[in-house]
Amino acid sequence: MAMKNLAGKTVEVNDEGFLANPNDWTEDMAPELAKEEGINTLTEQHLKVIRFMRQDYKEKGQIPTIRRIKNASGVGVQDLYALFPEGPAKKAAKIAGLGKPVGCV
Amino acid sequence: MKKLVILGAGTAGTIMLNKLSAALDKKEWQITIVDQNETHYYQPGFLFIPFGIYTRDDVIKPRRDFFPSGTEVIISPIELILPAENKVKLANGKVLNYDYLIIATGTQIRPEELDGLTGDGWRQNIFDFYTVDGAVALSNFLKYWKGGKMVLNIVEMPIKCPVAPLEFVFLADWWFTEQGIRDKVEIEYVTPLPGAFTKPIASKFLGQFLEKKNINLTTDFSTGKVDSGNNKIVSWDGKEISYDLLVTIPTNMGSDLIARSGMGDDLNYVPTDPKTLQSKNYENVFVIGDAVDLPTSKAGSVAHFEAEILFENFLRKIEGRKLEPKFDGHANCFIESGFGKGILIDFNYDVEPLPGKFPLPGIGPFSLLQETRMNHWGKMTFRSVYWNLLLKGAELPVESQMNMAGKMRMQQ
Incomplete structure (x- = not known):
């Protein structure tokens, strides 16, 4: 595991840059993580999704899927792809300081 | 009398019924199984129907052939599970009380979840093969097809039997060769996954197979809609793929009964302990087969291995013993x-x-x-x-837990 400096704090990240411990995350790290994913400005809509994901993870103990985000946060799938191009579930999870969503089997 | 109710008489429910019926004392236990229809489908056989290898008759038998004597069998839709009251309400209003409940209500395809999929093209040049009707319709279509571009599209994961779509294109390559039209057919495999399969080593190996068989692989494609007027599938981020024949693996979801009863996740799968198969929320409820929310394949072999573990755990439970966390996702x-x-x-x-x-x-x-x-x-x-x-619950010479014997660890 590598260490990384985010928003003035040193945190542990895995080889794909996901935070190793979601509890290390603070919202001021989100803009820097977003830049790594090619998102230069985080809008309120981005933050709405990220805050929802944090909250849902806290309550359910699982990183929400796109379907979960759509059903429970009210942000549509089309909008999620516009906000987090290519891979909304993975990108948003990374910016939200959560682990990489579990792959399917 | 103690009451065990099993919901669903598919692979998982039927195996559990047979195993427990043989083990539980009939003077003390009443076992009831409920399913909404009378026909048991051999689902692994659906794959072979489009290519004329199996017919409908090869994959169906009456469910009653597999029920042991003494079982109360109810053929009825189920309205609701009331887990806090230990009751199941049937569609006709009848209420079943239980001491223990086993949920084996499976998973189904939901073509209506994808915009445009069930429009004008459905069963015209768009087919599924996860239902017997879809597989038969596809068989009739393929018999007279002169060739063109066939796209196999997995709409979203997870799906039942994640290898079946690969098997379908491998068999299609063979079948079109046999028909003498392989040179007139282009096959494209379109998946939301980053590779041909879910896990890296198998994904690489199976990806090489696709290449060898001249099947194009398109990865990371999350399907947003079907434009059946123009014969195109469109991804959420605007990529388009055209087709002449679309073989779709629609969204898979658990039973609506689970959603109505407030017992499921966003895909109606039931939160289940990954190692004991006990419901995470109700200690007298167990879950098996495709109905679980676990990170292993939704497949008959998994249901079989789960059944071995759940059988042991069920007997432990009724004797007041601690459950064994033995299921390994095999x-x-x-x-x-x-x-x-x-x-x-x-x-x-x-x-x-x-x-x-x-x-x-x-x-x-x-x-x-x-x-x-x-x-x-x-x-x-x-x-x-x-x-x-x-289905009869017989012991097979395959261990329920995975064994490393014979397997080779590879350098990554």
Whole structure:
């Protein structure tokens, strides 16, 4: 595991840059993580999704899927792809300081 | 009398019924099984119907053939599970009380979840093969097809039997060759996954197979809609793929009963302890087969291995003992690869499919992650094993927990 400096704090990240411990995350790290994913400005809509994901993870103990985000946060799938191009579930999870969503089997 | 109610008489529910019926004292226990229809489908056989290898009659039998005597059988839709009250309400208003409940309500395809899928093209040049009707309709279409571009599209994960779409394109490559039109057919495999399969080593191996068979692979495609007027699938981020024939693997979801009862996740799968198969929310409720929310394949082999573990745990539970956390996510799948050959994979929660040998007492080793005639033979023989042994709860010479014997660890 590598260490990384985010928003003035040193945190542990895995080889794909996901935070190793979601509890290390603070919202001021989100803009820097977003830049790594090619998102230069985080809008309120981005933050709405990220805050929802944090909250849902806290309550359910699982990183929400796109379907979960759509059903429970009210942000549509089309909008999620516009906000987090290519891979909304993975990108948003990374910016939200959560682990990489579990792959399917 | 103590009451056990089993919801769903598919592979998982029927195996549990047979195992527990043989073990529980009939003077003390009443076992009830509920399903909404009378026909048992051999689902692994659906794959072969489009290519005329099996017909509808080859994959169906009456459910009652597999129910042991003394079982109360109810054929009825189920309205609601009331887990806090230990009751199940049937569609006709009748209420079943239970001491223990086993949920085996499975998963179904939901084509209506994808915009445009069930529009004008549905069953015209768009087909599924996860239902017997879809597989038969596709068979009729293929018989007279002159060729063109066939796209196989997995709409979203997870799906039942994640190897079946690969088997479909492998068999299609063989079948079009047999028909003498392979040079007139372009095959494209379109998946939301980053590779041909879910796990890296198998994904690489199976990806090479696609290439060898001249099947194009398009990865990371999350399907947002079907434009059946223009014969195109469109991804959420605007990429388009055209088709002449679309073979779709629609969204899979658990039963609406689970949603109505407030017992499921966003795909109506029931939160289940991954190692004991007890419901996470109700200690007298167990969940098995495709209805679980666990990170292993939704497949008959998994239901079978789960049944062995759940059987032991159920007996422990009713004797007041602690449950054994023994289920390891074990899955074992024959992958039909066309031209009379097959591939075998064997894996669990922690160990991805690896190459090597799979020992089977009395029959001999099968080859893992390699294409052999023996693996094809294993696949085709399995139908009779399923009807005659597996559903009846017989012991098979395969261990429920995955075994590393014969498997080769690879350098990444």
